[in-house]
Amino acid sequence: MLNFSDLLPYTDQLLKGLWVTVELTVYATLGGVAIGTAGAAGRHYGGNLLRGMIGMYVELIRNTPFIVQLFFIFFGLPALGIKLSAWEAGLIAMLINLGAYSTEIIRAGLAATPKGQVEAAKVLGLSPQQAFFRVVLIPAFEKIYPALTSQCIIVMLGSAVVSQISVMDLTYAANLIQSRNFRSFEVYLVVAAMYLVLAILMRQAFDALGRYLFRHRRSS
Amino acid sequence: MALVNIDKVHKYYGDLHVLKGVDLKIQAGEVVSIIGRSGSGKSTLLRCMNGLEAYQEGAIILDNKEVSSDERQVRALARSVGMVFQSFNLFPHLTVGENVMLAPKLVLKQSAEDARKMALDKLTKVGLAEKFDQYPDKLSGGQQQRVAIARALAMSPKVLLCDEITSALDPELVGEVLKVLEELAAEGMTLVLVTHEMNFARDVGDRVVFMHQGKVWETGPSAEVFANPSTPELRSFINAVL
């Protein structure tokens, strides 16, 4: 017999967990895309040393499990005297993870920008920074926007793992509730639905932002 | 002193010796057409004139400034020399007006109002003021190229470099772009045109520069050069293209 009313007493916990997940996701998305933009710029325009270092960072993150990265930051770094709260460690792990993946994604966008547009900016007298932010960036994002959107959603869903270091996120709340009321089926069904709604809302937010940023598209 | 002084310029791409001692002077107000076979170094010369490419020997003095590919130099040069490309290179995410206003605002630090006035003025000149709020991909190739010309003119350059700016256009759109160039020439704008439009070079250009094997092979007043080429290379080139 299914019984969802047994969840009602835990509404508060669920909402708090939801909020933690949302908060982590917002910070990680903003910060991760910023890191990715900087990383992609460094990899595209930088010297050999910088390019190599960014390449190593990207490969290191893309070829190791997220949960190991998280454990390393939370359990490993204290050995170096770096002590972080669970929440901080969770956020940093998400930032570093999304930063690496988005570096790779955004770099593809930069590479696809026609060289002529950069030259046009240059002969008009724009500085390299002005050319990057005013001329290159938006068309570059336009080309990789769907991939970037998906990656950010993947990181949101992957954030469930931070419950493993006791960040009180949505999954942590689910684990806690089912250990109290033994309604695993109901709890995880509800929580899965909440992640699903989050993912849909996130996609819609990205789409709305994309319609604004790439409004030149609508004209065609 | 001439507006542009090119003195024994040599340019290498790695081992490839592309410009082999180019000498050329261009006076203010001149309309110079650069012609020559593919690979003779026409684009390279143009790109050396505004610092897009570095050259290894010789000197280019433009508007009393020595041209180098140093980042800052290129930016300083943007006030003296404008360039229009074969492939338009408009910024797709900006409207026509924003394309034209971008550099005046960012580089010349013009106020939004001044930049707008300037942009409208230049777009009127190329006959596209009514496209101010359109995005480039809504325009025909000829219109896009005219916007690119307006964008270059908005920086008030002393000389405008054009590299085969009609080559990517459908034949029926070439005329509208050439007409704009003709009007600029009539106003006294200094133009340096790499072109395959021999009729235009002959009828509108003051002077023709024939490049061959990385050198200025022959140069002279347009009508004369076309009627009486003095080198066999130019003669065979003219025979091949006319």
Ligand SMILES: Nc1ncnc2c1ncn2[C@@H]1O[C@H](COP(=O)(O)OP(=O)(O)OP(=O)(O)O)[C@@H](O)[C@H]1O
């Ligand atoms: N970026 C580059 N790297 C290496 N070689 C180049 C580069 N750009 C041009 N070249 C070479 O330099 C030579 C001159 O090229 P350039 O583009 O100046 O010729 P062009 O006269 O403009 O020819 P076209 O009429 O085909 O445009 C050619 O042999 C070309 O292959």
Ligand SMILES: [Mg+2]
């Ligand atoms: Mg060329």
